[in-house]
Amino acid sequence: MNMEAVTLIIPLITGIVISILMIIWLLIKKFIVCYKIVALLFFGFFIWMLFYSLELSSKEISFKILMAKVEYIGITIVPVTFFILVLYFSGYTNWTQIKKYFFLTIIPLVTLGLVISNEKHNLIWKEIVLEYHGRFNFLSIKYGNWFWVNASFSYLLLIISYVILIKTSIGKIKIFKFQAISMITALTVSWVANILYILRLLPWDNFDITPITLIISSLVLIYGFKYLKIGDIVPVRFEPKVDNERDAALIIDNKDRLIYMNKLGHELFNLIDNNFIGKNLEDIWPDYPKFSSNNSKDIYEKDYAIFYKDSKELIYNVQINSIVNNKKTLIYKACILRDITDKVNAEEALKLSEEKFRSIFENSLDGIYLSTLDGKYIDANNALVKMLGYSSREELISKDIRKDIYYSEKDRPKFNERNKPFITRLKKKMVMLSG
Numbered sequence: 001m002n003m004e005a006v007t008l009i010i011p012l013i014t015g016i017v018i019s020i021l022m023i024i025w026l027l028i029k030k031f032i033v034c035y036k037i038v039a040l041l042f043f044g045f046f047i048w049m050l051f052y053s054l055e056l057s058s059k060e061i062s063f064k065i066l067m068a069k070v071e072y073i074g075i076t077i078v079p080v081t082f083f084i085l086v087l088y089f090s091g092y093t094n095w096t097q098i099k100k101y102f103f104l105t106i107i108p109l110v111t112l113g114l115v116i117s118n119e120k121h122n123l124i125w126k127e128i129v130l131e132y133h134g135r136f137n138f139l140s141i142k143y144g145n146w147f148w149v150n151a152s153f154s155y156l157l158l159i160i161s162y163v164i165l166i167k168t169s170i171g172k173i174k175i176f177k178f179q180a181i182s183m184i185t186a187l188t189v190s191w192v193a194n195i196l197y198i199l200r201l202l203p204w205d206n207f208d209i210t211p212i213t214l215i216i217s218s219l220v221l222i223y224g225f226k227y228l229k230i231g232d233i234v235p236v237r238f239e240p241k242v243d244n245e246r247d248a249a250l251i252i253d254n255k256d257r258l259i260y261m262n263k264l265g266h267e268l269f270n271l272i273d274n275n276f277i278g279k280n281l282e283d284i285w286p287d288y289p290k291f292s293s294n295n296s297k298d299i300y301e302k303d304y305a306i307f308y309k310d311s312k313e314l315i316y317n318v319q320i321n322s323i324v325n326n327k328k329t330l331i332y333k334a335c336i337l338r339d340i341t342d343k344v345n346a347e348e349a350l351k352l353s354e355e356k357f358r359s360i361f362e363n364s365l366d367g368i369y370l371s372t373l374d375g376k377y378i379d380a381n382n383a384l385v386k387m388l389g390y391s392s393r394e395e396l397i398s399k400d401i402r403k404d405i406y407y408s409e410k411d412r413p414k415f416n417e418r419n420k421p422f423i424t425r426l427k428k429k430m431v432m433l434s435g
Contacts, residue, residue, distance in 0.1 A: 011215060012050075014215060016049050019218060022038075022039075045074065051068075052071055052208065055071070076109075076150070077108070080101075107153045121144075165183050166184065182228055186221045189216045248267075249334060254330045257280055268316075269284055287305060376401070387428075390429050
């Protein structure tokens with residue numbers, strides 16, 4: 001073993017242990033939806049650091065080359081999985097399905113094949129020699145054409161990741177801003193180190209500091225997963241559509257945590273900033289459990305919700321739309337609150353008006369009836385029943401007004417004359433006498 005390299009290997013061993021513990025934690029706790037992707041990312045860290053430490057520990061060039069080849073498993077895994085993690089983090093979950101990101105594995109798989117068979121074509125490494133820097137020895141490599149293809153592909157994924165993260169970091173919602181900043185930090189530390197190594201800009205130009213900086217990236221990501229809820233609380237990608245609604249709209253995740261609220265929602269709940277993001281909706285709206293449901297597939301409506309604003313009672317209809325992924329698993333719930341105060345008040349006024357009319361209709365001493373335009377009874381009050389000598393309301397209603405009620409056709413006013421008082425003659429029920 002190259003004992004002089006021990007000082008370089010000790011930090012890598014720390015990173016290896018951190019990666020192993022993180023993988024175990026993820027696979028056991030499964031505390032985020034994308035735990036498999038994150039576990040694969042830390043597996044990439046683990047492979048890269050482990051085999052680089054083994055490469056450093058040896059003085060034999062053949063063993064160093066073999067370890068460098070195995071390192072490429074981690075080197076190809078990390079950019080792809082980090083990119084997919086960024087998609088998860090930023091809410092682009094539809095792009096994280098296996099069918100959609102399978103194409104991302106094509107270049108990494110080709111690269112691994114070319115690394116294994118490099119001696120036949122030198123497309124990854126044109127030349128490899130062993131160079132000494134004081135007590136240390138490193139592989140000095142001249143890169144082949146395909147190395148730059150793979151590097152360009154990896155850097156392209158990281159550039160796209162940067163764009164997505166920076167866009168999120170300048171948003172208004174604090175928790176997503178902090179999440180983005182932590183991921184940008186994790187990405188920047190290792191990526192800058194890798195660029196400096198490839199371009200030979202370090203004092204020890206053959207010493208790759210990237211695996212060591214992965215330790216810093218790991219710690220930053222662990223902090224993000226643990227305290228900033230990266231991968232657990234994620235933004236949604238339909239804010240513009242929600243903002244265009246005329247109703248208050250709330251987006252809730254599958255744990256009933258609020259992750260988005262439009263402007264009308266802010267006004268309804270009297271919230272000034274976005275510090276509510278990530279909180280359970282019940283903390284903001286105590287009545288929410290009355291309207292929530294375990295139904296993960298349907299659209300459902302509940303009873304009215306009552307709010308008070310400026311000493312006024314406001315009535316809102318509550319509609320909850322479940323949003324599922326391609327596996328029919330609930331990922332979001334969109335809660336739509338529609339102000340129906342005016343509508344309900346109008347209905348109540350109409351109901352009171354109808355009740356008042358019914359009271360007058362039933363209790364009046366004058367005969368009153370309702371009919372169709374063609375002379376069919378709809379209803380009649382008891383006063384009219386007694387006035388015309390019928391035994392029941394049903395018996396009277398069964399009669400034809402034109403033939404059985406009016407004394408003659410002349411006594412029935414024309415339609416355009418019925419909107420003003422008029423005098424007429426009505427028939428009473430004929431009573432048959434027996435003698």
